[in-house]
Amino acid sequence: MERLSVDTSPTTETEGGASRRSLSDALGTANLSLNRYRVSTGERMSLSRHAHTRQEEVFVVLAGEATFETRDSEVAVGEREAIRFGPGEFQRGRNDADEDLLVLALGAPREAGATLVSWTPELGEVGCPSCGRDAMRVDATEDGPVLVCPDCGTEWDPN
Structure with missing residues (x-):
């Protein structure tokens, strides 16, 4: 059994401007990637619309509202709601709301495989x-x- 305070985990900034706390190493997870994101208004969890070849991802909105872009649409995910993306499904999450967004992201298996991009801010569609x-x-x-x-x-x- 491992226990930690999320607020003591190291923080890194994503290329989209969000603050990410990785919990996987501190908890010793072998098969699960676990991150907590704090996303300010106008910021993103990732700049590029991307997919992982081996990993499914689940995003649980703890506070605020997230907007996820896919290839075909956008979907708003509110507080205490979750969304799942399977391996190979493209997504990009952002905060369009007036308050901070707090998200718990779970990925399995922990090793995501290759990252594919279908859109970047610099190139557009790839x-x-x-x-x-x-x-x-x-x-x-x-x-x-x-x-x-x-x-x-x-x-x-x-x-």
Whole structure:
């Protein structure tokens, strides 16, 4: 058994401006990723609309209201409501409300697999220039992230 105070967990800032507290390591979870997000008005949990190839995610709104963008729509999730995204389902969460948003995010398995992006603020809709796949995998390199087509392997550096 492991116990912790959420407020003592280390805080990092996401690229979308949200404050994230990772609880997984402190609790010693082997198969579950657990994070708490505090998202101010106008900020996002993630800048890009993304999906994980192996991980399903559940977001539980503890306070406020979250807006999740998918490829096809937007859905508002209120306090004490939850939303689930399966592996490969694209989403991007934000706070459009006038009050802070507090969200508990659970992901299983803990190892998310590859991250795919279908939209970024810099590029808009993302797709493979060679085969037309409508999403690209994000690979880390020494020179920074590179987009790679998960179908044909084409590397694309949009810079």
